[in-house]
Amino acid sequence: MSIRLEHLNYIYSPGTAYEKHALKDINLTIPHGEFVGIIGHTGSGKSTLIQHLNGLIRASSGKIYYNEEDIYQEGYHMKELRSQVGLVFQYPEHQLFEIDVMTDVCFGPKNQGLSDEECKERALEALRLVGLKEKYYSMSPFELSGGQKRRAAIAGVLAMKPKVLVLDEPTAGLDPKGRDDILEQIAYLHKQTDMTVILVSHSMEDIARFADRIIVMNHGEVMFNDEPKKVFAHFKELEKVGLAAPQVTYIMHDLKEHGLAVNTDVTTVEEAADEIMRILETRK
Amino acid sequence: MNMIQTEKLIFEYEKRDEEGSVIGTSRAIDQVDIDVKEGQFIAILGHNGSGKSTLAKHMNAILVPTEGTMWVDGRNTKDPEELWNVRQSAGMVFQNPDNQIIGTVVEEDVGFGPENLGVPTDEIWQRVEESLKAVGMISYRHHSPNKLSGGQKQRVAIAGVVAMEPKCIVLDEPTAMLDPAGRKEVLKTVKRLREKKNVTVILITHYMEEVIDADKIYVMDHGHVVMQGTPREIFSRVEELKGYRLDVPQAALLADELRKRGLSVPEGILRKEELVDYLCQLD
Structure with missing residues (x-):
């Protein structure tokens, strides 16, 4: 389930005064099963980039191949792509809405057309994977703490059994223990299920600990794409673009x-x- | 005089059922006593749900105590007559800059606060300019805030508070959403405000590195203050901190790892310079 981007460009509000070239000629390959970290200053194009991966944003030009299939070709099953590439947005807990945690986590698989029983099975598995205790399943998601809410929201994406899990700053605003718990859980998932994980983060320490490879974005371009040790050896250049080692x-x-x-x-x-x-x- | 002082502060949230009748209460803050002197830099640490933000919201009377008292610059926050004075004394900066920016142009957004205080127009412009300079955003004064990056927006939000010239700024996880440079800029901005204007700063954060320079740290857990002291005192209690779901700065963590490997590194190392000095004098 590799992902390949070829000469990808994206321009926001083209032809207006607010035109912005957000992604410039991106060429990347993410092989199946890799744990990839994406870092970059705010506004560097990280979030725009990952929203391309499941077709939420359509590139202005260039191609995306998922599993060697062009996702922009006519008749491509975009809905299928979206259930295979699971996207966890920033502050995913803002998207919780159901009456209880269990129902909320079932929402994704239900939309995939699974039976109630299958949904529940998937939800239970996902909730266990994120380490949320059983006593919370019947509670309103709004009664949970910040870290618990975030786990519930991540479970909602996992319940769809994605082959690729993309997380946009999943630990922002969490306390150090909550940060470690969620990242260790994701690393565990990655090992258990050979899922591809793409992690966007502003914490260089976290990225260094977990990623096999780091993609550094800068003003819409890929600046580095290498293993962590090699990327962080360029710490002086990283500092110039709002990052650090x-x-x-x-x-x-x-x-x-x-x-x-x-x-x-x-x-x-x-x-x-x-x-x-x-x-x-x-x-x- | 104390800038912020609390006495046995208790705050309870009410739980309500669907009809809106109270079915119980949960105590978010329990008998908290703190005092912050003018010009001090105070940090509050604690896990999610420990009561830090609830406490912060008392500092400019967004919340008022259920029991006990909170004084801001000598004013009781429960006194409705003092509400606007309290809010002018203590300005708040929140985690998400998108929730704090209301203007359609950067300079208008920054001017909103002083305008509401009834500051004369000439002075508003002067304050806007000065505040934007103080946070390094003056070249963006005519931009639209929603086109700025997260770090830039946060600096605009800080400028908006600075323009109201509060004696005290309360920052509730201001760097949680920022990249490393954004974090550095915000902290540098805060430091500069302290030095130039002697502003009292209360910083709530989950980044241990950010509080190394604090005059005092309060650690909260389940609504109580469970630890207080200088950064050096607090961060030498590694295991206790971990019990409260917290951490220590990386230099202290490395010192701890070295100790586990049999090196007798002295306690209380916080900064990388201190660790480097120690290791280099070993031979």
Whole structure:
């Protein structure tokens, strides 16, 4: 279920005073089963990009191939694409609306035409996957805490059994524990179901921890597209476009500048601790 | 004098059934005592649902205590006569800039606050210009706010509050939706306001890195203040913080990891410079 974008362009409000070239000649391939991180300053085109992936926005020019099929060809089953590429928007809890959590999570599969029983089965599985306890299933979604609401909303997308899960800043506004819980849950899902995960985030630390590959967007263009270590090695260029490297990467660079010969291509706290210990050992 | 002071503050939300009759209450804030001196930088941490935002909403009388008292700049927020004075003393900035911007042009949006305070027109323009400069958005003064990026919108929202010249600014997760540069800009803006105008700042956030410079940190859990102290005191209690669903800055986290690997890193390391200094003097 790979996704391939070829010479993709998108222009908002063309021909008006507000015309904006939001995506410029994007060429990307996302193979099946990958965990991809997308980073970029606000307004860099990340959200516009991901809304193309399930056909919510139609490109001004260029092509998108889902599983090697052109999604813009005549007669392409867009509804099927939308159930395969699940999109979790920013603040998805704002989209909860049903009388209880269970019914809300059933909404997606119901629209896919599944029977009540199948819907319920799917919903139960999804709710378990996001780690929401059973006592909440019959509660109004509005009685839940922020983190719980967000899980319920993500479950609503998972219940449709997407092959590709796209999440737009799923941890914004959550406390550190809630942040870790949701990301670990997503990483677990990714491992369990070999689902492709595309994660948009402003947290460099989170992206460094989970992504196999990072796509960096800048003013509507792809600036880098590489594994995390290689992308964060460009931290000076990243800073110029509103981004940064994870905090630990800076610590490693500082250590090196001060004469401790550590490898600087470290992006998580654990890696950093191991690397520092390794260097200290060799000095003894 | 204390800018913000509470005494045994209690706030209860009412739960209602479909007919609208009260079927119970839930206590969001329970016996909270805090005091914030003029010019201080105070941080409030706590997990989602711990009561931080409810407390913040008391600081400009969006909510008033069910029991106990909240004083803002010496004024009791329960006193209806003082409502507008309280709101002028303490300005609020919220998480989502889209919910705070009402003008169709940036400078009009920033001017909205002072206009409502009855500030003379000439002075409004002066304040608008100064506030937009203070947040680094002066070149966007004629733009439409809805075409700005999230970080830019948030700076406009801050400018709108600054233009009202409050003594105290309460920021409720102002950086939650921003990219790293946006976060940095907002924090730099806040720091500059403190230095130049001696504004008292109350910052609510989930980013531990942002509160390293605070004069004092309050940690909330289930409506109570459960920890208070300087950043160094608070962040050396790693396990306790994790119990409250919180975290520590990455330098402190790395120091902790090194300790687990047998290195005797001193307690209380917060900044990367401190950790680097320590590690480099080892040989």
